[in-house]
Amino acid sequence: MSTAREPRGHGRKSRRGRPDQRHNAGPPRRRHGPARPPDVDPARQAAFELLTAVRERDAYANLALPAILRRYRLHDRDAALATELGYGTLRTQGLLDAIIEACTDRPMSHVEAPLLDALRLGAYQLLRTRIPPHAAVDTTVDLVRGRAGSRSAGFVNAILRRISQRDEAAWAAELAPPAEEDAVGHTAFRHAHPRWIAQAFLDALGPAGRAELDAALAADDARPVVHLLARPGEITAEELALACGGDPAPYSPYGVHLEPGTGEIGELDAVAEGLAIVQDEGSQLVALGLARAELDGPDEGRWLDLCAGPGGKAALLGGLVGLDGGTLDAVEQSEHRAQLVRRAVDGLPVTVHVADGRAAPLPDGAYDRVLVDAPCTGLGALRRRPEARWRRRPEDVPGLARLQRELLAAALRHVRPGGVVGYVTCSPHLSETVGVVTGALRRRDDVEQLDARDVLPGVPGLGPGPSVQLWPHRHGTDAMFLALLRRSR
Ligand SMILES: C[S@@+](CC[C@H](N)C(=O)[O-])C[C@H]1O[C@@H](n2cnc3c(N)ncnc32)[C@H](O)[C@@H]1O
Structure with missing residues (x-):
């Protein structure tokens, strides 16, 4: 449960006394009467606007x-409340909808x-959250009354009162598919995940999956810790941790985990000065894995990032290759995202190219190391993208897998004999990970797969290899996948 509470001075109804003095227990009650001006704190209005x-x-x-x-001029606690309510509602949407549906006589x-958004909120x-039920109901009803009138407000009030009669566990016990009939569907419901995503996690977890699925989905449903990358050569992780009040990351030598509630990350001096960027530790590890992979022959410092936008891994790779006098070519198809890459690699020996990575105007057989951080469903980073789990569809997978195969084939063209391609996704879906790699190995007899566990020493729970799958519940990272493919000489 979230610890979200009322911000000082908000969500209170001073004209009618404090809500927690009016109702001590039981479902909240509403007074009926003429519409009055909206009396909703800006944090909830902002959360509602985000849903819209x-x-x-x-x-x-x-x-x-x-x-x-910014528009609502929210800072500190108010901004934290708006974020928690907006993100939390988006993350939990399918679960909330099932409960709302059980409480209304109308078809959804x-x-x-807009009423549905308000009901979800x-x-x-x-x-x-720990927000008192009467405050949750009253503020939502006021929000609706101010925008849609008294009839709609009454409808929302009635449904929220029904919902408030039970807690989440009791609703799940009533509405989730029975565990004995559909164990995956049951676990998915309890952790507010679509069933097909839970199934994809289970498939990727392998033989241990049944026992781990609950922990995997719970970790995926939790608010993630913010991770920073200490830019190589600019600041050490230890210095950055001291400067930001965080902790050095357990596995990435460049990583820092921030304390929850650190506030506006962009306002941290180290971030504002460009010494550090926000980057999940798993993203750092897969990029580092490619940088550490054993080449056949010397590393001449010619590296390529074939799917670079918005530039997080290009910043890390560019920083690393630059330390030894090398260069990175960074390819990104979208001009807008290429601009983000330019900003991320400012001052580094990186050339940004706007091109389709499948046909980039760059030399074949030339690069020591090539990263394909492929466009994917993002199922491994759902905790950082609140709306994604309900927006993604299983039908998205085949088209993405085709693109991923084509990008990997292009990477294997650009890499020199003896060089290494790092194939990365922020999805554990087997069709996007092992399926793509196996297909490439089948098509090429001049490519061998390296054991990626060797480049991540000290990281436990990496599975049977040779590829590596990271997990929020095992590593505290996004569920990043890494395969290392070396072209023979
Ligand atoms: C997973 S993101 C890469 C994240 C990036 N490596 C980072 O660490 O910030 C995939 C990127 O590939 C880009 N992309 C999609 N199709 C592409 C293509 N055919 N060629 C090159 N880039 C493409 C997307 O616009 C997106 O920016």
Whole structure:
């Protein structure tokens, strides 16, 4: 459960006394009466606006939120509350919808979208935060009354009151598929994941999967710790941890884990000065894995990143290759994202190319190390992309797998004999990981797969190899996948 509480002075109804003095226990009650002006704190309005942006504009929550927080002038606790409510509601959407559906007589398709957003926001507060139920209901009802009138407010009030009569575990016990009939569906429901994603995790976890699925989904459902990358040659992880009040990461020598509630990351001096960037430790490890892989022949310092946007791994690889006087070519198909790469690698020996990585105007057989951080479903980074788990569809996988195969084939063209390709996804889905690598190995008899566990010494639980799958519940990282393929000389 979240520790989200009321920000000081918000969510209170001073004209009617404090809500927690009006109702001591039991389901919250609403007074009926004429509509009155909205009396909703800006944090909830901001969270509601985030839900609207994601629904109407297909916005990415993490990209849309900063502008919304600025518009509502939210900082510190208020910004934290808006983030928690917005992200939490998006993350939990399918679970909330099942519970809302059980509490309404109307088919869900007949509930207007803004009302559904408000219901989700209210239900999230009731089920997954410590916000007092009356505050959760009253503020949501006020939000709806201010925007849609009293009838809609009454409808929302009635449903939220029903939801508030049980906690999340009790609703799950009633609504989840029975474990004995559908163990995967049951676990998926309890941790607010679509069933097909739970199944994909189970498939990738291998023989240990049954015992681990619960922990894997629970970790994926938790609010993630923010990780920083200490840019090589600029600042050490120890210095960065001291400067930011975090801890050096357990596995990446360049990583720092920030304390929860660190606040605006962009305002940390080290980040503002460009000494550090936000990057999951798993992303650091897979990029480092490629940098450490054993080549056949000397490393001349000619490296390539074939899918570089927005530039996190290009910043790490560019920093590393630059320490030894080498260079990195960074390819990105989208001009907008290429611009983000330019910003991320400013000052590094990196050349950014806007091109399709499958046909980039770069030499074949020329690079010592090539990274393919392929576009993927992102199922391994769902905890950092709140809306993604309900937006992604299983039908997305085959098209992405085709693109991934083509990008890997291009990488194997660009790498020199004796050089290494690192194939990376932030998805553990077997069709995007092992399936793509196995296909490439089948098609090429001049490529051998290296054991990627060898380049991550000290990292436990990497599985049977030769590829590596990281997991939030085992490593505290995103579920990154790494395979290392070396071209023979
Ligand atoms: C998983 S992201 C890469 C993340 C990046 N390596 C980082 O660490 O910041 C995949 C990127 O590939 C880009 N992309 C998609 N199709 C591509 C293609 N055909 N050629 C090159 N880049 C492509 C996407 O725009 C996206 O920026």
